[in-house]
Amino acid sequence: MYKILAVDDAKDTLLLLEFDLSAEGYQVVTTDAADSALRLLEKEHFDLILLDMYMPGITGIAALEVIKKKEALQHIPVIMLSAADGEDEIVSALELGADDYVTKPYIAKVLLARIATSLRLMEKNRELEMLATTDFLTGINNRGRFYELASKAFTESVRQTSELVLAMFDIDLFKLVNDNYGHETGDKVLLEYTQLMAKVFREHDILGRLGGEEFAVCFPHTAIGEAINACERFRLCLEQHAIMPEKQEQETLFVTVSIGIASTGIASSGLEDLIRRADLGLYQAKNTGRNKIIDADKLQEMNETQESLIDYIDTVNDEKTVAKVPQAQELPGIDQKIGLGNVLGDESLFKEILVMFYQDHHEDKEKLQSALSAKDNVTTKHLAHTLKGVASSIGAMSLFERAKALDNAISGGDKDQYQLLFEEVAAELIRVMAGIEQELAEQLHDVSS
Missing domain, CATH: 1.20.120 (Four Helix Bundle (Hemerythrin (Met), subunit A))
Known part of the structure; x- marks a missing residue:
């Protein structure tokens, strides 16, 4: 059932709207002021807004402008109601993002038809957005959407000086799964793998499939130790998770994962740098036996320690006029x-x-x-x-x-x-x-x- 917020300072109009919309099967919430409407929108979910253009205090136009500037609200279709049919005001409302307008006194059939059209368009837009941002097989964020959300989280972590962790995942020897069991079983592995990720990691962690058997998780407001513990829980769960192949005669399948992890605890120039370091950890994990987690921060610290030691030896040798250690x-x-x-x-x-x-x-x-x-x-x-x-x-x-x-x-x-x-x-x-x-x-x- 769709939920509609009707906003009008005329109480008789609100009564009529509630009657007509409820009779059509909509859930209706009414208010006679724009400021109370904005408060309701902060607390409750609505599928459509009917908004009177002219009201005392905050006008409908001003409220519309606020709604369309808020990321959490701007997708909600808004139909303006107006007792006047001035072209300039209507154009202004449409330019601010209104989806339609209806003059008052409204004709019930016309208003209901326009509401139905706006809701259909909203559903189509949601479907298109889902297709554009979701991986078609697993249903989690695709590469583009992951980078978009992780970039926002990285920017927020810089602004709040909070730690952020990024982990890169690669299913071990996945090509052999497709070669030995077939692509249908390979797809089943990816689906069950993703479902396991959703169970182990937190709701506000950002999951993404970057392509093939490569996945990533961004952990906002998380210390490196916490993220490593979460990744280890997932690694162990996956290692013990039995997958039944599509063909009954094939034996039960188990897969493992290699993980590289990096944090903003070591200065990063941006999200790409964090991903690069996590990638290095991942490939170190792949190249040293698979089915493990490599903390890229420790790799970098080790490299920096080695470099400092060489510099120290060079300095000592300079002081003793001894030839430097050959590089x-x-x-x-x-x-x-x-x-x-x-x-x-x-x-x-x-x-x-x-x-x-x-x-x-x-x-x-x-x-x-x-x-x-x-x-x-x-x-x-x-x-x-x-x-x-x-x-x-x-x-x-x-x-x-x-x-x-x-x-x-x-x-x-x-x-x-x-x-x-x-x-x-x-x-x-x-x-x-x-x-x-x-x-x-x-x-x-x-x-x-």
């Missing part, structure tokens, strides 16, 4: 501080990982081009997604960002961007590979021979 040469496209930090400063292990990266991915440019030419989006996404993860593990952050952009474009079906984004990935991949070839030529030769 690894910079590789094009690779931030060695991040790469070394991912392996706890083990330089020999880092070089081994670079060799493995070269062996596994030096043909990715050709593979991506071939998949794009064949319009094989599954293979293209798999290559971009994998490259994104390994790029972050070696500190190739520019390559990471470009591969991530291509991965996201494929998830969002933005076909016009595929070739352009591929070219950016290819150019950066060539730069990184050339640097590794130059720096580690001897190791690469040993491995190949």
